[in-house]
Amino acid sequence: EIVLTQSPATLSLSPGERATLSCRASQSVSSYLAWYQQKPGQAPRLLIYDASNRATGIPARFSGSGSGTDFTLTISSLEPEDFAVYYCQQRSNWPPKWTFGQGTKVEIK
């Protein structure tokens, strides 16, 4: 089973700063990785799929990169609405299973 490890657990930043979140897979997942944002009391929202493609309606300040085992979500300049928890997600090939990282909380410094 592929395990996703996110770091750091918490990121304390100010609005306007750049956020860099990491997700490491225990074995290669090629480019089949997604990122989700979840705000308190809300459902998750798909931000990035296939490691680097922005989902519909996602602002350009969000970008994803990486392949194999190491992935990064970058928020170029934090807006007040970006403070939330971010999860990475991948699927195992067979049998199909989907796993999430434990999450990174981006909080206001």
Next chain:
Amino acid sequence: EVQLVESGGGLVKPGGSLRLSCAASGFTFSSYSMNWVRQAPGKGLEWVSSISSSSSYIYYADSVKGRFTISRDNAKNSLYLQMNSLRAEDTAVYYCARARGILTGSPKKTPPYYFDYWGQGTLVTVSS
């Protein structure tokens, strides 16, 4: 606009049963694979089950296999999760999520598959 609305959550005793529903609108429901994902209070996300567009392929997490049953009714644009033999550790918000990707039945065909639209969730509490 894609909308997913879950219902059926509530308080149930250990060993009890519950059936969750998800009403879909704003897209051609019969063309999409669908999923259930849950989140225990204060915890992360856990995939529960997935079903292909025509119900041909169904998959479960090990933690619920043999106890939960996913199904759908394309005529009613609805997704279901029958939960039996509930345990305290099943306590969570259950989200219905649409798939971006195709669910297959072959290990030779494993296209990327993500969850692109989510409902607001329904809380299931298992407690005596």
